[in-house]
Amino acid sequence: MAGGRSQLLGAMRYRALASPSFIARHFPHGVSPANLARSAALVYGPDDLLQHRYLALLGVQDGFEHHLCPSFEGFIRMIEAGMGWGLAPELQVRDQLRSGTLLELLPERCIDVPLYWHHWRNGGQLLTRLTEHLAQHSVDWLVPLSEE
Structure with missing residues (x-):
């Protein structure tokens, strides 16, 4: 993207x-x-x-x-x-x-099935916080994968 x-x-x-x-x-x-x-x-x-x-x-x-x-x-x-x-x-x-x-x-x-979060690079503070929240809480629900 x-x-x-x-x-x-x-x-x-x-x-x-x-x-x-x-x-x-x-x-x-x-x-x-x-x-x-x-x-x-x-x-x-x-x-x-x-x-x-x-x-x-x-x-x-x-x-x-x-x-x-x-x-x-x-x-x-x-x-x-x-x-x-x-x-x-x-x-x-x-x-x-x-x-x-x-x-x-x-x-x-x-x-x-790998799941990715796609977001704008310059999406503002709200998008940054949402992205951090998703990354932090996805470990509770998804299986870890390495980015190979």
Whole structure:
């Protein structure tokens, strides 16, 4: 951004989740990359490649069955209803994970999405204070990443 700055705040950690009924129906013998690719995934929209990246990290290179749901609230509700599995920010599904309405498919495999704060270089005192506040408090909510 010309005349601006970009500051890494950390990363939003996404977890692969499904409802207990979806897991019982599609993964009775456990979750594997192959059977994950064969079961319906939920994708936020046509430009959302997070599930594609996740499956690629697991070694799946081919396409996969999926449904589109361009509503975050609807996306989570569809996962809870057993309509597919999906990747969701762990910050936003803590209650569902705690209660057991959503379960992690591969707890040891998550995907971290870096979050940056973009701001004007000369934005005044208020923007400077806001930027400092964001940087200070993002460590409480985001996963640390190095700026490599």
